[in-house]
Amino acid sequence: MRILITGATGLIGKEMVKLLLKNGVVVHYLSTSQKKIESQPNFHGFYWNPYQGIIDENALMGVDAIIHLAGASISKKWTQKYKQEIIESRILSSNLLFKALKDNPHSVKQIVSASAIGIYPDHLTKLYQEDEISVDDSFLGNVVLKWEESVNKFKLLNIKVSKIRIGLVLSEQGGALQELVKPIKLGVGAPFGSGKQMQSWIHIQDLVALFYYVVHHNLEGVYNAVAPHPITNLQLTQHIAKVLNKPLFMPNIPKFLMKLILGEMHYILFSSQNVSSLKIQNEGFKFKYNQIDKALDNLLK
Template sequence: MRVLITGATGLIGSKLCSLCREEGIKINYLTTSKSKIENQDDYQGFYWDPKNDVIEGGCFKDVHTVVHLAGASIAEPWSNSYKKTIIKSRTRTAALLHKKLSENSHEVENFISASAIGIYPSSLEKLYFEDETAVADNFIGEVVKKWEASADDFETIGLDVAKIRVGLVLAQDGGMLEKIKKPISLNMGAALGSGKQWQSWIHINDLAEIFLFAIKNNLTGVYNAVAPNPVTNKELTKNLASQMGKSVWLPNVPTFALKTLLGEMSQIVLSSQLVSSKKIESAGYNFTYNNLSRALGDLT
């Protein structure tokens, strides 16, 4: 079996590639950096330049499934131009893949796209499932709606589509955890805003395993990729500090201060999404990291 992966050298992609190779699944990957191209039987790189609709021929050869992970980080300052980059890095790349698949014969049957739980409206009380139709009335909601629409387009060319809505990723290097750890390591850790906002997290290993599970089981539809036991921001901060042997003694960082400091981007840390993992579990996936303490113990 061979898959094509975009964003293969990123946080999720690199972990997924390792898992695939361990399982004997061969990988073609797309990169915008020619220096990152490798030429191995089970790990073959291809150059692409989505801005100019360029994609190297042969990337779809023998490929059964495309996994689309490419996308600019949302954890950078949201200038108007960068907000466009965030959207285009997800939708333009998908459109290029769609165009090339439409124009050429291929054996691709499945398209699996990353997505995000940020599509759900912020709520301190509501538990969100995949069939929720309301969309967050903010920039992240707009991003995810367009992101998922670009994935749905692949159904028009006969592909089965799966969308994996990713929660707060906990990883040793990169992701949100790295940013949270810095002030805590200086004994300057504090809950953000009210601290009551729900954070539906997932360990990087489980996240990569869910994408592998989707590949091996030809999943279709929408799935939340979050651990079974979400926590509040206050609980996350205290638990992480405890794992690091630090204390949380400062008062919460006020909401107005976060909005002043981060502007519109403050929605990333202030939004509350209480998200269910039941659907992916019912499909047969078993989480390795069910609770936060165990996940943080592995990562700190």
């Protein structure tokens, strides 16, 4: 099998490449940096620039499926300029892939694209499944909606479309977990706001395994990439402190303070999405890390 990956040098992309190579998959990847392009047995890089509409069409040769992870991080301050980059990095990259496939002979049968649970409305108790039609009225909800619409177009080329709505990714290599760990290690950790907001999380190894499962089993449609047992922000903070053997005595961090520090981006710390993973489990996928204590023990000890 030969798979083309976008966003291969990101947090998820690096783990994805490792898993694919381990399973004997030939990996092609697209990079916007000429310096990061290399060619090894089963691992070949190709240049693209979605902003300029440039792509090396050789990247598509012999490819069976595309895993589309490209997109600017949402964990940087949301200035108006950066908000534009968050949207464009997702839409322009999808559009360029679509054009390349439309204009060139290819063997691609499936595209599996990253998406996010940020599409679901902020709610403390409602359990969200993939058939939910309401969309969060935030900037993030709008981003995910446009992102998914840009991927749906591939159906016009008779390519199967799969969208993986990713929750809070837990990894020892960076991302949200490391930012949560820092203040707790210093003894100044605390939940955000009420701490009641639901955090639908996933261990990075389960996340890349889920992507591979969807490709390997040729699954189509939307799948939530979250562990089976979401927890509250308070519980997550308590579990991290317990694993690190650190006390929690600081008062909860008020919303207005984080809004002053982070601006609009503070929304991702306080929004609540209680998300179900039942659909992918019913397809036979098994989570290695289905409880938060097991995941944190693996990542933090």
